[in-house]
Amino acid sequence: MQTMDDLTATPEGGLNSPASIRNAGPILEVLKAHMPARGRVLEIAGGSGQHSVAFAAGLPGLDWTPSDPSAEARASMAAWAAQAQLPNLNPPVALDMLDETGWPTDSVEAMVCINMIHISPWAATEGLMRLAGRTLRRPGGLLAVYGPYRETEVDLAPSNADFDISLKTRNAEWGLRDRDAVIAEAKTAGLSFTRRIAMPANNIMLLFRAV
Template identity: 75%
Template sequence: MQTMDPIDATPSGGLRSPAVARNTGPILEVLRAHLPARGAVLEIAAGSGEHAVAFASALTGLDWTPSDPSPEARASIAAWAETARLPNLQAPLALDMLDPATWPEGTVQAVVCINMIHISPWAATGGLMALAGRMLAPGGLLALYGPYREAEVPLAPSNAAFDESLKGRNPAWGLRDRDAVAAAAKAEGLALTLRTSMPANNLMLMFRRV
């Protein structure tokens, strides 16, 4: 499971991240305002599964399907889901944005991706946009959360240090330029409609399927 955060195992087998505990509330507030009341949501790179449980619990009209290419992550998601026993939380899927053969068929109303784009090669962002462009219904929402570079906004010292640590761990990782992400989305029929500042120098970027 790709993460830069310290994680601990719980007695149930689920993994717990302090970063998730900090950002779940702010992310949920934005999602609640922009996700539809009902429909299907696909979460990409769901990691430990804590977000999936929190969002499915709070947004009961949505059918929430988490996914992650990591067996360790999927085991953690399944453990949290077993404890929560939510009727609208589906079993985790083994989706890899670098392997279209793993992508599901069908249509969803929203795709949510939290803290993946900077901890993956750039090709994974292209894969995410292609998947969202293919699966989202017209008007459907792609919601991204994480740190980004912006030409018009000075890079926060903490984000600059984070970027260096990412590249030190894997040269293919690093903070992405917001406009480059928007251009990759546009190529797949997705328009950037909202930029929202979040705590700890993160952003929520919202794209709509045109």
């Protein structure tokens, strides 16, 4: 499971992510404002599963399916889901943005990807956009991505600069991505960039729509 967070195991078998606890509320408020009232949502790189529970609980009209390539992450997701017992939260599925053979073919109304783009090789971002281009309902299907980015018109916060160094030290293929490069990659998949939303701790949310 790829993360820069300090995870701890819970007695129930889930992994506890301090970052997920901190950012779930602000992210949920954005999702409430932009998600459809009904439909199916695919969460990419869901990590510990705490986001999945928070978002499924906060958006009861949506049928939520979390995913992650890591078996450890999926086990944690299943543990948190077992505690929550939410009728609209599905079992986690194994999806790897670097391996198209396991990608779903059914359409969804929305996709959500939180804190993956900077903790993965650029090819994973390319895969994310291809998958969104194939599976989002057209027109108007929503892709929401969250995390820290480099932006030409915004000074890089010292904390983000330090984070970028630590990412690249851990894996040379990781690091903060240029926001405009992410937008350009989305465009190649038939997605239109619609909104940038400033988030706490020098993060941003980028919203795209299938056209």
